Amino acid sequence: MDLNETDLDKMRDSNLAKLKNKFAGERYDEIYVNIGREFLPMVRGLRNIIPKTAKITCAEGAGFGFKLAHMKDWFEKNTSGT
Numbered sequence: 001m002d003l004n005e006t007d008l009d010k011m012r013d014s015n016l017a018k019l020k021n022k023f024a025g026e027r028y029d030e031i032y033v034n035i036g037r038e039f040l041p042m043v044r045g046l047r048n049i050i051p052k053t054a055k056i057t058c059a060e061g062a063g064f065g066f067k068l069a070h071m072k073d074w075f076e077k078n079t080s081g082t
Helices: 005-023 064-079
Strands: 030-033 055-058
Touching: 030 064
Parallel strands: 030 055
Antiparallel strands: none
């Protein structure tokens, strides 16, 4: 999908507004982001709307399988004992 800058800005603003509402009044220690590089521009500015104390961890790896493995490892590490 090819978007012009105006469309991209509208989508980004909409996405960030929804995420800001989601984060409002909640406490998050860490937020895991798993999206492809093509979609990163749609959440550019995320750091500005999340709680300042929250850590952002992004999926790592080239391709779906590697990102999925990274997310699985992160999830297991961060949910053990809960």
